[in-house]
Amino acid sequence: MDTITLAPSAVAAGKSQRLPVVTLFVFALIGFVLVAMETMPAGLLPVIAIGMGTSEGTVGLFVSAYALGTVLVTIPAITLTRGMRRKALLLAAVLGLMLANSVTTISNDVILSLVSRFVAGAFSGIIWGMLAAYGRKISPPRQGGLALAIVSTGAPVGFALGTPLGTWLGSAFDWRWAFAGLTAVVLVAGTLVALIAPDAQGQPGNSRLPVVRVLRIPGIAVILAVIFTWMLAHNTTYTYITAYLRATSSTLTVDLQLFIFGIASIAGIVLTGALLDRHPRLLLHGSVIVFISAAVMLLAGHNSTPAIVVATVLWGITFGGASAQVQAALTSAGGDNSDVANSFLPVAFNVAIFVAGILGAALLTHFDGLVMPIVMIVFGLIALLLTIYGRRTAFRIQI
Numbered sequence: 451m452d453t454i455t456l457a458p459s460a461v462a463a464g465k466s467q468r469l470p471v472v473t474l475f476v477f478a479l480i481g482f483v484l485v486a487m488e489t490m491p492a493g494l495l496p497v498i499a500i501g502m503g504t505s506e507g508t509v510g511l512f513v514s515a516y517a518l519g520t521v522l523v524t525i526p527a528i529t530l531t532r533g534m535r536r537k538a539l540l541l542a543a544v545l546g547l548m549l550a551n552s553v554t555t556i557s558n559d560v561i562l563s564l565v566s567r568f569v570a571g572a573f574s575g576i577i578w579g580m581l582a583a584y585g586r587k588i589s590p591p592r593q594g595g596l597a598l599a600i601v602s603t604g605a606p607v608g609f610a611l612g613t614p615l616g617t618w619l620g621s622a623f624d625w626r627w628a629f630a631g632l633t634a635v636v637l638v639a640g641t642l643v644a645l646i647a648p649d650a651q652g653q654p655g656n657s658r659l660p661v662v663r664v665l666r667i668p669g670i671a672v673i674l675a676v677i678f679t680w681m682l683a684h685n686t687t688y689t690y691i692t693a694y695l696r697a698t699s700s701t702l703t704v705d706l707q708l709f710i711f712g713i714a715s716i717a718g719i720v721l722t723g724a725l726l727d728r729h730p731r732l733l734l735h736g737s738v739i740v741f742i743s744a745a746v747m748l749l750a751g752h753n754s755t756p757a758i759v760v761a762t763v764l765w766g767i768t769f770g771g772a773s774a775q776v777q778a779a780l781t782s783a784g785g786d787n788s789d790v791a792n793s794f795l796p797v798a799f800n801v802a803i804f805v806a807g808i809l810g811a812a813l814l815t816h817f818d819g820l821v822m823p824i825v826m827i828v829f830g831l832i833a834l835l836l837t838i839y840g841r842r843t844a845f846r847i848q849i
């Protein structure tokens with residue numbers, strides 16, 4: 451259990467004088483589940499299709515339905531619930547996520563499964579929209595960046611270990627066991643939140659802005675543009691990494707490259723945690739520059755396995771820290787409306803995922819997989835220019 455010593459002023463503010471490390475890692479565990487839950491069907495397409503007597507294309511809609519739920523529900527849900535106390539809202543969303551995933555686990559009907567995936571995505575968006583601000587609210591102000599970095603570890607670990615583990619479990623036994631395992635992890639995480647997580651106040655009614663006005667807060671639109679372009683650059687290549695490797699002379703396999711990427715992402719989180727509180731703007735500029743450099747190396751060194759491995763490590767390091775860096779910027783720029791500002795983040799991420807799938811598919815009808823690092827370079831450069839443009843409003847020195 452977290453050891454938390456509260457002063458009267460800290461109690462009023464909902465902040466502890468010590469970093470609530472255990473609670474923050476529980477938040478990271480929830481993030482791990484959200485990533486694994488969204489992406490796991492992609493690794494289980496054949497077995498789910500056989501088990502449900504449908505096509506792989508239909509099962510692929512399990513991912514789309516989840517993403518659609520996140521995109522459509524997150525912002526209005528966060529807007530309607532920003533006056534609620536954070537712990538109660540998180541527990542309610544975790545319970546909803548667990549129930550929706552349980553329906554997917556036992557359902558034999560495709561339509562019911564798609565509906566349950568949509569609902570799970572909706573609850574996922576609510577959780578993503580509040581985790582960052584909740585983590586900072588219960589942490590000392592001087593360690594806000596470190597708190598965000600800890601909470602953000604769940605996503606890269608989910609990419610590195612959660613999805614492959616779920617795919618192996620579903621393939622070795624039954625795909626329903628993979629979904630049931632995620633439900634069990636959600637139950638454990640929710641129980642820990644109920645037992646040890648400090649509570650935090652919602653947003654007072656007189657300080658809330660309409661959603662449109664939150665978007666107009668200086669810096670918010672620029673940050674969202676950076677998220678979209680950076681994640682579009684990332685996801686187009688990540689989604690079609692098989693096509694890229696097929697166009698190279700490398701002996702590297704897809705599963706090994708993604709594993710290397712995931713481990714490097716965890717290293718990126720550690721690096722971000724060490725630097726985010728002291729050098730947030732420099733860290734962001736440097737991350738995007740290294741991301742572009744990795745793309746150049748993927749293109750120029752496509753006939754060299756060592757070059758691809760090095761590029762993958764650099765790529766993973768930059769991706770691992772990206773979430774914490776942009777969440778810190780949104781939280782800082784959003785101020786009292788940081789919960790709503792952060793609710794735009796999963797929407798921007800999922801729209802980028804959606805567009806990346808379409809863009810990559812369109813490009814591969816005319817080019818081979820080497821076009822993917824070119825996409826990374828082009829949109830990475832746009833993201834870099836946006837970080838420079840927004841250095842005074844969106845990416846200030848202090849977070």
